[in-house]
Amino acid sequence: MGAEESGEAPEPGALDTRRLRTLQNVGMLCGLTAGAWLGAAEAPTKLVTLGLSPVVISLSMVIGVFLARWTLPALIQGTSYIAADLRQAPHLIVWAVLAGCLWAVANTLTIFAVRDVGLSIAFPLWNSNSLLGIFWGILFFQELRGADWGRWLGVLGGAVLMFAGATALAIASAAQVPPRDAARGVAAALSAGVLWGTMYIPYRKAYLTGMSPLSFITFFTVGELGMMTTLALTYSGGAAPLWAQLSGARHVLFWLLAGGFVWVVGDLFQQYAVKYAGITRGIPLSNTNQLWGLLWGILVFGELRGASHSVLAHVIGGSVVMAVGAGIIALSSVSRSEHLRWQKAAASEGARYGVDPEYTRSRIAGEGTSSIVRRRTWIDWLVVSVATATIVGFALVARAPQIALQSQWAAVLIVATLGMLVGVGVALWRTTRFN
Amino acid sequence: MGDDRREKHSGSWLGLVLRDVQFWVPVAVLAGGLLVLRWIS
Numbered sequence: 001m002g003a004e005e006s007g008e009a010p011e012p013g014a015l016d017t018r019r020l021r022t023l024q025n026v027g028m029l030c031g032l033t034a035g036a037w038l039g040a041a042e043a044p045t046k047l048v049t050l051g052l053s054p055v056v057i058s059l060s061m062v063i064g065v066f067l068a069r070w071t072l073p074a075l076i077q078g079t080s081y082i083a084a085d086l087r088q089a090p091h092l093i094v095w096a097v098l099a100g101c102l103w104a105v106a107n108t109l110t111i112f113a114v115r116d117v118g119l120s121i122a123f124p125l126w127n128s129n130s131l132l133g134i135f136w137g138i139l140f141f142q143e144l145r146g147a148d149w150g151r152w153l154g155v156l157g158g159a160v161l162m163f164a165g166a167t168a169l170a171i172a173s174a175a176q177v178p179p180r181d182a183a184r185g186v187a188a189a190l191s192a193g194v195l196w197g198t199m200y201i202p203y204r205k206a207y208l209t210g211m212s213p214l215s216f217i218t219f220f221t222v223g224e225l226g227m228m229t230t231l232a233l234t235y236s237g238g239a240a241p242l243w244a245q246l247s248g249a250r251h252v253l254f255w256l257l258a259g260g261f262v263w264v265v266g267d268l269f270q271q272y273a274v275k276y277a278g279i280t281r282g283i284p285l286s287n288t289n290q291l292w293g294l295l296w297g298i299l300v301f302g303e304l305r306g307a308s309h310s311v312l313a314h315v316i317g318g319s320v321v322m323a324v325g326a327g328i329i330a331l332s333s334v335s336r337s338e339h340l341r342w343q344k345a346a347a348s349e350g351a352r353y354g355v356d357p358e359y360t361r362s363r364i365a366g367e368g369t370s371s372i373v374r375r376r377t378w379i380d381w382l383v384v385s386v387a388t389a390t391i392v393g394f395a396l397v398a399r400a401p402q403i404a405l406q407s408q409w410a411a412v413l414i415v416a417t418l419g420m421l422v423g424v425g426v427a428l429w430r431t432t433r434f435n
Numbered sequence: 436m437g438d439d440r441r442e443k444h445s446g447s448w449l450g451l452v453l454r455d456v457q458f459w460v461p462v463a464v465l466a467g468g469l470l471v472l473r474w475i476s
Contacts, residue, residue, distance in 0.1 A: 027473075047471060054476075055476075061470060090448055091448040091449070093462060094452045094458075095452070095458075096448065098461050098462065098465070099461070101465055102461055102464065102465050104470070105465060105468040105469060106468065107473060108472060109468065109471065109472060109475075110446075112472075112475050112476065114473075140457055170450075184475045187471060187474075188471070188475050191468055191472075192472040193463070194464060194467070194468070195464060195468045198461050198464040200460070201457060201460060201461055205457070231472070235476055307469050326447060352451065352455070353448060353451055354448075
């Protein structure tokens, strides 16, 4: 039982119950919004059916991701704020680059998975990353420590439901594609899940220390682009063949860049969810992207058209079970006693790396620090201008992809996704000023 | 105290990262992911 339930006096340094609840609610909303945007971002991977190499698709997405990961922080906080943040905890640069490398390999694996077993089936399989994320959260970061049995049951029961749903979808995959492709696609999707699940270790490290997600992602993306460029050069047979493939695909590169850009918005909300709701709650909520992926796949791209009732039952039933599991986990909110364990883990992390305790304390509470001020310089406007010009340049040579889609349903999903961005973005700003 | 700590650790944060057991977990997973990618591609 937490202190707030038992009526005990709060420990010194602990957040008051109201502030703790507000931060958690914002964290949960960020998780749900992340789900919508991450789900929308996977839609461009459908272009793989046009015959582009998965590695070229992933590299193109990562270029879009790179542009977005520098543009959004420069616009929202300014690069001087980011530099000051990194001076507080320079060791996190290494963790950010490592996380970016994990992301790049995982993203490439997901494109192979989509090619081999389809978006609707691959999606929930790689979303098993939340199970691993929960494991790392408990093992390394004191999550669920000090929680009552109901919260343990909620998180672990939800995790079991999510695993059951993923299994149902894996069974459905065997009926849709040749056995060899199915095995390869399932292996790719599950491996991506392991990579992404482990990526939450660097995330949590950064946010327990107090770093702003906007600062973390600027170096995260250096790892992403570096690893993805290496993979693309290796698997394409060198720079000249890679350039030839990129040139040949220039008419669709814009859509992939846009997919990467959309993904960053989702990932940013996911990072705030991890910061304020923890891995054990934030990640399952952001994994509602599975439902958004299902909606995009079925409503917009006409996936599963002509599939048997049995396959449809497996896919829909498995997805619903996974979503219920995520919902149960989300309802297992963090008690004050558990949050105190988080703070102890944060203090331990700060002591290990020599981070100012006041910086860590204030950032966990979603507050700014007096030593860091926001101001924009010409560098910020240069970053934004170069990124915008690059995207506009690709847009000018873009052609609509030759793939059948239902534009009315696409419009409905886009409006819903934008609505969540605005609503939750305002709530996040009011509560934390994007700290 | 915080400034003292930062000064003490300023030249050695990379060493601290490399001695952190948690660092090697993602490194091992990354290596495994690259092997799977090599197998399926």
